[in-house]
Amino acid sequence: MFAQYTLKGDKMKFNHKLVVTDLDGTLVPYYTNRISEQTREMVNRLRQNGVEFTIATGRSWAQTKPIVTELGITLPVIVQAGALIIDPLTEQTLHTQPLRQEIELQLRRIWRIPGTDQFCLCESGLYYATRITTKGGDWLYNFGEECSLVPEWKHQPSEAIKHLFIGSKEDLEQVGLKIQQNVIPTPNLILWPPDQNTEEWYLEVFDPLTSKGQALQWLANYLGVTMETVIAFGDGANDLDMLRLAGVGVAIAGAGNEVLAAADAVTAGPEEDGIVRFLNRFKLK
Numbered sequence: 001m002f003a004q005y006t007l008k009g010d011k012m013k014f015n016h017k018l019v020v021t022d023l024d025g026t027l028v029p030y031y032t033n034r035i036s037e038q039t040r041e042m043v044n045r046l047r048q049n050g051v052e053f054t055i056a057t058g059r060s061w062a063q064t065k066p067i068v069t070e071l072g073i074t075l076p077v078i079v080q081a082g083a084l085i086i087d088p089l090t091e092q093t094l095h096t097q098p099l100r101q102e103i104e105l106q107l108r109r110i111w112r113i114p115g116t117d118q119f120c121l122c123e124s125g126l127y128y129a130t131r132i133t134t135k136g137g138d139w140l141y142n143f144g145e146e147c148s149l150v151p152e153w154k155h156q157p158s159e160a161i162k163h164l165f166i167g168s169k170e171d172l173e174q175v176g177l178k179i180q181q182n183v184i185p186t187p188n189l190i191l192w193p194p195d196q197n198t199e200e201w202y203l204e205v206f207d208p209l210t211s212k213g214q215a216l217q218w219l220a221n222y223l224g225v226t227m228e229t230v231i232a233f234g235d236g237a238n239d240l241d242m243l244r245l246a247g248v249g250v251a252i253a254g255a256g257n258e259v260l261a262a263a264d265a266v267t268a269g270p271e272e273d274g275i276v277r278f279l280n281r282f283k284l285k
Contacts, residue, residue, distance in 0.1 A: 014282040016247065017229040019046060020078075020216060021275060023057040023067065025235040026252050029270050031195045033066050038276045043071050049284050052223065054078070056212045058190065058204075058238055060145060061086045061125065076222065080121070081190060081238050082215035083161045083206055095218050096123055097210045099187070101157035106183045107205060108153050113174060116167030119147070122159040136166040136198035144197070162210075165203040169193075172203040179205060190238055213241030233267070233275055235259060250278055 024030045027039065043053050053071070056078035057064055064079050068088050076085045076094050085095040099107070104120075112118055117137035119127045127147040132138055141147040165175050169191075176189050188210050192202040212234075220227055232239070232246035235255040243249030243262045251263035252274060260266060268274030 014049060014051065014279075014284055015229070016051060016231050017225040018052045018054070018220065018223065018231070019279070020054055020056050020219075020230060020232045020242070020246070022212075022234040022236065022239050022242075023055060023059060023064065025269065026233050026239075027055070027270055027275060028067065033070075034270075035067060035070055036270075036273055036276075038273045040071065042276045042279055043073075045284050046279070052225075054219070056082070056216060056232070056234075056239075056242060058192075058236075061091070062145060065091075076219055078212060078215040078219065080161060081188075081204065081206060081210060082212040083210045084123075085215055085219060093123060094222070095215070096161065097207055097214065098123065098158065099160040099162065099205075099207045100185075103183055103185065103187055103207065104157040104160040104163075107163045107179070107187075110175070110179060110183070112165075113167065113171045116165055116171050116175065119164040119166070120153065120155065121161045121164065122155050123161055124159070127164070128153065128155055134166045134198075134200050136194075136200035136202065139197045140164075140166070161206075163205040165205070166198075166200050167203075169201045172201050176203055211241050212238060213245045216242050216245060233278075235269075250275075 021027045028034050046053050052075050054073055054075040054077055058081040061079045068077055076087055078085050083097045084093055087094050117132055117134045119129045121127050127145050128150055132141055165172055180186055185208050188206040188208055190204040227245055228247040230246040231248045232242045233250045234243055235252035240262050249263045250265045250267055251259045252269050253266050267278040
């Protein structure tokens with residue numbers, strides 16, 4: 001199913017320059033910020049060996065920042081599934097993959113099923129919505145992110161990073177099908193199950209070029225390292241191209257078959273410190 005990444009002899013010298021990991025289901029259990037002591041020690045050990053460490057996640061910067069702070073990450077961080085790269089020291093955006101204007105304008109006019117909400121995220125980090133009817137939308141507006149409720153879409157199309165739909169799984173599947181049938185070029189769609197805050201599902205709509213893989217390539221070039229010297233960890237469909245492009249792609253046990261097939265190795269999940277287990281196979285100080 002996947003190519004096993006094996007070490008010859010007792011331990012092999014670590015020749016990689018950058019470790020990049022997904023968050024939910026990979027570095028931390030889903031919908032938590034729990035970092036084990038073993039993980040903190042491993043990140044410090046990597047730094048002592050001259051290896052950089054950072055995160056590539058579907059989360060927003062606001063939801064990622066606590067983990068970045070706890071681990072002392074100073075490297076740029078990939079958020080919003082690759083649509084944004086943030087400098088954690090200044091919290092400024094270094095790179096974006098915005099929605100193409102023709103896609104964004106079509107999404108404004110997309111027919112919405114009653115009982116669903118639609119938000120638009122702009123480069124500023126502000127979410128816009130013209131109405132809020134779901135519990136998920138209410139949580140996002142009041143607690144989750146910085147949001148503005150407006151009577152109509154007034155932001156510039158060039159500012160949009162993604163559109164976010166909130167509703168039942170069945171309703172969002174219909175919205176996604178309508179987008180695939182009517183929006184040209186077809187955007188990148190990601191459907192997420194409920195988290196601990198709501199019962200609704202989430203449908204994210206990004207530009208076709210948005211991916212963690214393209215963001216990782218930009219970051220590697222920015223840091224002056226080759227993709228062959230990168231190790232990437234992930235468990236979801238939005239990690240696929242990142243695992244394929246990295247010199248070593250490591251999937252998490254229990255990931256889907258397509259993710260496992262794209263990986264060079266498989267390790268345990270965050271509950272068992274799988275990333276630490278994998279990196280412990282190498283000769284580090």
